[in-house]
Amino acid sequence: MADAYDRQLLLLGPKRNHLLELWEVQRYGSDSYGDADYVSIYGLPPATWYDKGIRLLGRTAVECTRDQLADAIARDIAKAARSAPKAPGITVIDPFAGSGNTLYWILRHVPQAQGVGFELDQQVFQLTNRNLSIVGLPVEIRHADYLAALTELSVADEELLIAFVAPPWGEALSASAGLDLLETTPPVSDVVDLLTQTFTNPLLFSIQVYERIEPASLAEVRRRFDWSALRIYDFSPKGQNHGLLLGTRGWRP
Numbered sequence: 001m002a003d004a005y006d007r008q009l010l011l012l013g014p015k016r017n018h019l020l021e022l023w024e025v026q027r028y029g030s031d032s033y034g035d036a037d038y039v040s041i042y043g044l045p046p047a048t049w050y051d052k053g054i055r056l057l058g059r060t061a062v063e064c065t066r067d068q069l070a071d072a073i074a075r076d077i078a079k080a081a082r083s084a085p086k087a088p089g090i091t092v093i094d095p096f097a098g099s100g101n102t103l104y105w106i107l108r109h110v111p112q113a114q115g116v117g118f119e120l121d122q123q124v125f126q127l128t129n130r131n132l133s134i135v136g137l138p139v140e141i142r143h144a145d146y147l148a149a150l151t152e153l154s155v156a157d158e159e160l161l162i163a164f165v166a167p168p169w170g171e172a173l174s175a176s177a178g179l180d181l182l183e184t185t186p187p188v189s190d191v192v193d194l195l196t197q198t199f200t201n202p203l204l205f206s207i208q209v210y211e212r213i214e215p216a217s218l219a220e221v222r223r224r225f226d227w228s229a230l231r232i233y234d235f236s237p238k239g240q241n242h243g244l245l246l247g248t249r250g251w252r253p
């Protein structure tokens with residue numbers, strides 16, 4: 001029997017750095033989620049984005065925050081941002097940009113913001129830059145490690161800074177304990193600390209999480225915030241849903 005198009009093959013196996021053909025993207029969707037259109041990104045189903053010349057590596061097809069989820073996350077971010085103190089501007093930063101699809105949706109729901117993303121992997125960076133120019137998203141993606149790039153980023157003093165934090169989960173997601181936010185690569189806690197140490201701006205953190213989260217790691221991240229709220233979406237079978245941890249520093253909704 002042919003290999004199943006699953007997380008193992010695309011993220012960790014031979015297809016990781018392989019440019020997927022349309023049938024492979026659709027096969028991943030149907031083999032893994034019973035939906036050939038599962039990897040819809042930039043508001044488009046795979047057949048449409050592929051036809052426009054948009055391409056993804058195997059790893060990014062698995063890692064990307066697909067439309068249904070990114071749209072929901074972005075709506076919740078926009079709602080929280082509306083209750084922030086009045087700011088002269090808004091910057092959205094995605095230190096782990098991947099496909100850029102989450103940035104795409106956040107900027108759709110917070111259209112007055114300017115966006116910037118960082119991506120470490122050379123191939124992912126090149127594809128994402130090209131893909132975003134095809135969809136016409138005016139966002140800057142820098143080929144950089146988030147650590148160096150964050151410390152070099154300048155954001156005007158009183159702007160609201162929205163950070164979307166979704167580093168690779170790697171071994172941090174286990175069937176028994178759920179997602180350990182201190183074991184992602186890098187740990188979510190380190191990213192939150194770096195942002196709070198680097199910027200004096202009012203901050204809105206948005207962290208992609210999983211339905212089951214290792215409780216001590218959740219508490220460890222939440223204690224860094226002035227206010228936080230956890231939301232789990234209902235798009236997948238019970239136990240397999242993604243969610244969003246919102247947190248603020250310097251203000252409360």
Ligand SMILES: C[S@@+](CC[C@H](N)C(=O)[O-])C[C@H]1O[C@@H](n2cnc3c(N)ncnc32)[C@H](O)[C@@H]1O
Pocket residue numbers: 063064065066095096097098099100101102103118119120121124144145146147166167168169185186
């Ligand atoms: C889980 S994916 C993010 C997916 C993204 N939310 C999307 O919608 O496509 C994480 C991305 O972060 C990149 N990455 C990993 N470590 C990084 C680092 N230190 N600095 C910048 N990017 C990094 C990976 O190459 C990968 O593309």
